[in-house]
Amino acid sequence: MAQTISLKTECGSASDESALAKAVAGVIAAGRAAAFRHWVPATSGNFSVRIDADTIAITRSGVDKGNLQLADILIQPLAVPLLPGSSAEAELHTALYRQRPDLGAIFHVHSPAATVLSRLAAPEGRLLLTGWELQKALSGVRTHEAIVEIPVFANDQDISALSGRVDARLAEPGGDAIVAPGYLLAGHGLYAWGATEAEAARHLEALETLFEFELSYRRFTP
Ligand SMILES: CSCCC(=O)C(=O)COP(=O)(O)O
Numbered sequence: 423m424a425q426t427i428s429l430k431t432e433c434g435s436a437s438d439e440s441a442l443a444k445a446v447a448g449v450i451a452a453g454r455a456a457a458f459r460h461w462v463p464a465t466s467g468n469f470s471v472r473i474d475a476d477t478i479a480i481t482r483s484g485v486d487k488g489n490l491q492l493a494d495i496l497i498q499p500l501a502v503p504l505l506p507g508s509s510a511e512a513e514l515h516t517a518l519y520r521q522r523p524d525l526g527a528i529f530h531v532h533s534p535a536a537t538v539l540s541r542l543a544a545p546e547g548r549l550l551l552t553g554w555e556l557q558k559a560l561s562g563v564r565t566h567e568a569i570v571e572i573p574v575f576a577n578d579q580d581i582s583a584l585s586g587r588v589d590a591r592l593a594e595p596g597g598d599a600i601v602a603p604g605y606l607l608a609g610h611g612l613y614a615w616g617a618t619e620a621e622a623a624r625h626l627e628a629l630e631t632l633f634e635f636e637l638s639y640r641r642f643t644p
C-alpha cells in the first residue's frame with residue numbers, strides 16, 4: 423500500500439497511474455514467466471518496463487524474480503542516480519533506455535542455453551545464427567536465410583564500464599547481418615528487449631529457443 427501511495431504522489435494524473443500500474447504488472451509477469459522456464463535461477467535476472475519517456479519500473483537487487491511483490495519493483499527516473507536497492511545491473515537498463523527511446527521493455531535472464539553458448543561464442547565477439555525459421559520471430563527478420571548477429575561481450579563486474587562497451591557496440595551498424603534485439607554476456611546470460619513488453623517477451627523466447635537449437639546442432643556438426 424505504501425508503494426502505491428508513493429507512486430500516485432510521483433505520477434499525478436490518472437493516465438500516468440495506469441501506465442505505472444501496467445509497467446509494474448509487466449515486470450512481475452515477465453519475472454514469473456522466466457522463472458517458469460528456469461531462466462532465472464537463484465535470484466538471477468532483472469526486468470524493466472518503461473512507464474514513460476523519463477521513467478522505468480525495474481526489479482530490485484537480490485529478490486526472487488519468479489515471485490516478485492510490489493515492494494520488489496523500483497520506479498527509477500532515467501535522469502537521476504540509481505535508487506538505493508537497485509539491481510546490480512540497473513545501469514545496463516537505464517543506459518539503453520536513454521540511448522533508445524523506442525525501447526519499451528528489457529528482460530535479462532541466466533538461462534542454461536544462453537549462458538553456455540555465450541562462452542562458446544565469446545572468442546568471436548558475436549554469435550551468428552542462420553537457417554532457422556524461428557528467426558522470423560525477431561522483428562526485421564524476414565527469412566530463414568538472413569544472418570542474425572547477437573553481440574557477445576566479456577563479462578565484467580564493473581557495470582559502468584560494461585554499459586559503455588555495450589552502448590558503443592550497439593550504436594555500430596550491423597553490416598550484412600541483422601543485429602538481434604539482444605546481446606549476450608559471456609558466461610553470464612542474455613539481455614533482450616522490444617518496443618513493448620509483448621515484443622520483448624517474444625524476442626526473449628525466440629532467442630532462447632534459437633540458442634537451444636544452435637547448441638543441439640553444434641553437438642552434431644564438426
Ligand atoms: C545471483 S546472479 C548475480 C547477479 C546477476 O547477474 C543478476 O542478474 C541479478 O542481479 P540483481 O542485482 O538484479 O538481482
Ligand SMILES: [Zn+2]
Pocket residue numbers: 466467468511530531532610611
Ligand atoms: Zn545477470
